[in-house]
Amino acid sequence: MALLIKNGEIVTASERYVADILVEGETIAQIGRDLTAPPDAEVIDATGKYIFPGFIDPHTHVHLPFMGTFACDTYETATRAALCGGTTTLIDFCIPDRSEEPLAAVETWRSKAEGQACMDYTWHMAVTRYDSEVDAQLREIVRDVGVSSFKVFLAYKGALGVDDYELFHTLKLASQLGVITTAHCENADLVSELQAQLVAAGKLGPEYHEPSRPSWVEAEGTRHLCTMARATGAHVYVVHLSCEEALRQAVEAKLKGTRVWIETLIQYLLLDKTWAERPDFEGARYVMSPPLRDISNQDVLWNALQNGLIDTLATDHAPFNLQQKDMGRGNFCLIPNGIPSLEDRVRMLYTHGVATGRLDIQRFVEVASTKAAQLFGLYPRKGTIQLGADADLVIYDPAWTGTISAKTHHMNIDYNPFEGMAVQGRCSVVTVRGNVQVRDGEFVGQKGIGRFIKREPNHF
Numbered sequence: 001m002a003l004l005i006k007n008g009e010i011v012t013a014s015e016r017y018v019a020d021i022l023v024e025g026e027t028i029a030q031i032g033r034d035l036t037a038p039p040d041a042e043v044i045d046a047t048g049k050y051i052f053p054g055f056i057d058p059h060t061h062v063h064l065p066f067m068g069t070f071a072c073d074t075y076e077t078a079t080r081a082a083l084c085g086g087t088t089t090l091i092d093f094c095i096p097d098r099s100e101e102p103l104a105a106v107e108t109w110r111s112k113a114e115g116q117a118c119m120d121y122t123w124h125m126a127v128t129r130y131d132s133e134v135d136a137q138l139r140e141i142v143r144d145v146g147v148s149s150f151k152v153f154l155a156y157k158g159a160l161g162v163d164d165y166e167l168f169h170t171l172k173l174a175s176q177l178g179v180i181t182t183a184h185c186e187n188a189d190l191v192s193e194l195q196a197q198l199v200a201a202g203k204l205g206p207e208y209h210e211p212s213r214p215s216w217v218e219a220e221g222t223r224h225l226c227t228m229a230r231a232t233g234a235h236v237y238v239v240h241l242s243c244e245e246a247l248r249q250a251v252e253a254k255l256k257g258t259r260v261w262i263e264t265l266i267q268y269l270l271l272d273k274t275w276a277e278r279p280d281f282e283g284a285r286y287v288m289s290p291p292l293r294d295i296s297n298q299d300v301l302w303n304a305l306q307n308g309l310i311d312t313l314a315t316d317h318a319p320f321n322l323q324q325k326d327m328g329r330g331n332f333c334l335i336p337n338g339i340p341s342l343e344d345r346v347r348m349l350y351t352h353g354v355a356t357g358r359l360d361i362q363r364f365v366e367v368a369s370t371k372a373a374q375l376f377g378l379y380p381r382k383g384t385i386q387l388g389a390d391a392d393l394v395i396y397d398p399a400w401t402g403t404i405s406a407k408t409h410h411m412n413i414d415y416n417p418f419e420g421m422a423v424q425g426r427c428s429v430v431t432v433r434g435n436v437q438v439r440d441g442e443f444v445g446q447k448g449i450g451r452f453i454k455r456e457p458n459h460f
Helices: 075-084 102-113 132-145 164-177 188-200 206-212 215-232 244-255 266-270 273-277 282-286 296-307 322-328 345-354 361-375
Strands: 003-011 016-024 027-032 042-045 050-053 055-060 087-094 120-126 149-154 180-185 236-238 260-265 312-314 393-403 422-432 435-439
Touching (some): 003 361, 055 075, 055 260, 055 345, 075 087, 087 422, 102 120, 102 132, 120 132, 132 164, 149 164, 149 215, 164 180, 180 215, 188 206, 188 215, 206 273, 206 282, 215 236, 244 296, 260 266, 260 296, 312 345, 312 361, 345 393, 345 422
Parallel strands (some): 003 050, 055 087, 087 120, 180 236
Antiparallel strands (some): 003 016, 016 027, 050 393, 393 422
């Protein structure tokens, strides 16, 4: 059935205008004023509302084995929640452990997603070791599976982290294949030493997580990644950048010619390290890596997001419920790292960015959708509103007001880090390739319509 959306204000990264959109099949067929609906079309009046391209979250952990447990969302629950918050495509991380073959991990992630996802998805392929067999399988994954981005961890020594030999050769391979490499930037050895010192001193609460991996450790990891990227000619993308010190390292490298892009997270813009210092183990809810930082970093990150120094806004959605967090009650090093935010990213960015004047509305679309589509080989199929693009659309009602609460969110987790915060606007309608999946902020669509999106390398 066709779909005609009338009288909405279309906002993309480059344009803003009032028009109708006709969807036929799975793509945008016409854009114009006073379009006529085909006989079988559903007509939606979007007067007074924005029409955004579907938002893209370039950093999620839906299926995630971590620290002896698993993230508590599934591809069904995570994608339902994402859609209710306006995200229509996500890029999850396929992460083998060091003893696992990359192709085996691909099959695991495929088994979790197929028939379950309510929206389209793709993966970053994590490289947790490097040898000749891994090299061959990575080439096959890029060529045949259609994954055109890698992930490396400069943290989690002895688990997911890579050493410098592995990092250099992974980046060299990525450069040869035209693949962009995303990277968790810290200094794994420094983190290990600082953790050991704090534990030995009996400093075991969640408030010591941030001192165990302070901002200068993240800055050192960022500098190191950029040095290796310069040595190999690789294109790199710093995930979840949290602080001014790390930002300075990436920007300085960019000015010297390093091909580096930067992502930050919604929680770094709204929360600070005092949330992880809450008494009675409440702070464990806010333990993530890199940690929440001093509040002084927030203005820097907001300004960098608006002026283009930071390219994208993601979530690093990694949901662990309160019982799982309790695993680290006697030692902060054992608290599963992660904050749930997949559902709230777009609305909180609109509320605290666009509605307050801190972020231009077209820049809002760029950082939350278009730039990720361009960097990761999804554009112009995703991330924009134009003829022939997938009809992933968000009709957003800016007049609606509400409050964030775990009682009403759709994520499969028993707390919300933004509990009690006001929100401006909601997703009136969300479509995935022309299928209406959300109405009035609630999921009404079909489970399992999500497809894996194959991508071609685009960073030569």
